Structure formats: C-alpha cells, structure tokens
Amino acid sequence: MNIEQIREYCLNKKGTTEDFPFDADTLVFKVLGKMFALVSLKRWEQGEAAINLKADPDYSQELRAEYNSIKPGYHMSKKHWNTLYLHENELQPQFVKELIDHSYTMVIKGMTKKQKESLL
Template structure:
C-alpha cells in the first residue's frame, strides 16, 4: 500500500482524525483522541515504509513470530504495539485487517462520555 492509500483507509474509519501532535514527521490517526496508528513520514520518504499499529498482546507476539517484517512498536509499549514494515510481503487486505484490529481495540476503550462527544448518540 502507498502512503496515500494508508492515509485514506485510516481516515475512513468512523470518527477517525489525523494529525501531527508530536512533530511534523509523525502522522497519527486517532479515534476519540486516542491513537490507533502512526506513520513516520520522514522514514517513509527515505524508503523505510512502515506503520505502527496497536495490537492485542497475544496476537502481537504471534505476528512477530510469524513475520520477520513485523516487529515491536518503535518507541511504543512493546506489548501492545507492532511496527509493520511494508516491503511488499503483505496484501492490502492483511494491512487493512491489522488497521481495523488496531482501530477496534482503541474504539472499544472509549467511555460513554467520549462516544457522546464523538457524536455517537445511540449507545
């Protein structure tokens, strides 16, 4: 997947927002103010194409053991985050599945108040 495709897909998740809260190099995708994906744009531009995604701990370990292009989350809690290197070994469907998993993990932690602030009126 290309950077614009990742951006479009992450941004298309319900209530998702994107921005650069830390610096101009780290693009984040959030739901309810909580990060579910990150892309280091400066690394991407240098050819180190990766996305950092939240992951259920057991699945995170299994993915790291199965795929050499998935490692612990760079600068993140290694138990809950994976860095997925996009070197052509994963299909767009796999990447989207992992983005959805990350999004769902974060969305499911939102409180009733946070959901109401997002505009979700039916709980």
C-alpha cells in the same frame, strides 16, 4: 500500500482525525482523540515504509512470530504496539487493512460507553 492509500483508509473510519502531535514528521491517526496508527513520513520518503498499529498483546506475539516484517512497536509500548515494515513487501494490502481495523477496534474497546455510543 502507499501512504495515500493508508491515509485514505484510516480517515474513512468513523470519528478519525489526523494530526502531527509530536513533530512535523510523525503523522498520527486518532479515533476520538486516541491514537490507533502512526506513520513516520521521513521514513516513507527514505523508502522505509512502516506503520505503527495497536494490537492485542497475545495477537502481537503471534504476528511477530509469523511475519518477519512485524516487529515490536518502534518508540512505543512493545506489549501493545507493532511496527509493520511495509517496504519488505511481505504483507498484502488487505492484511494491512485488517491490522488497521484491529488497531482501531482495540482503541475503541478501551473507551467509555458514552464515547462508543458517539461513534454509532
């Protein structure tokens, strides 16, 4: 997947916005103000395509054990975030989309009932 495909996929999710809250390099996708995906544009430009996604801690461990290109989250909580190194071409686009979906769902699970209802 390229950055535009990831951007389009994330922005098509209900309640999603994009922002640069940290610096002009780090593109962040949020659902109702909560982060679910982060991308360093500079790393993409340098040919090091990667995306940080939230994941269930147990699932994170499974993913890291199975895939060489999934590591603990770069500059994130290692328990709850993974970095997917897409430039290594190990992860198929459909699987990346599934992991984006999982991240989005994990963030929604932590929201209040009222917030969840606003997405319906």
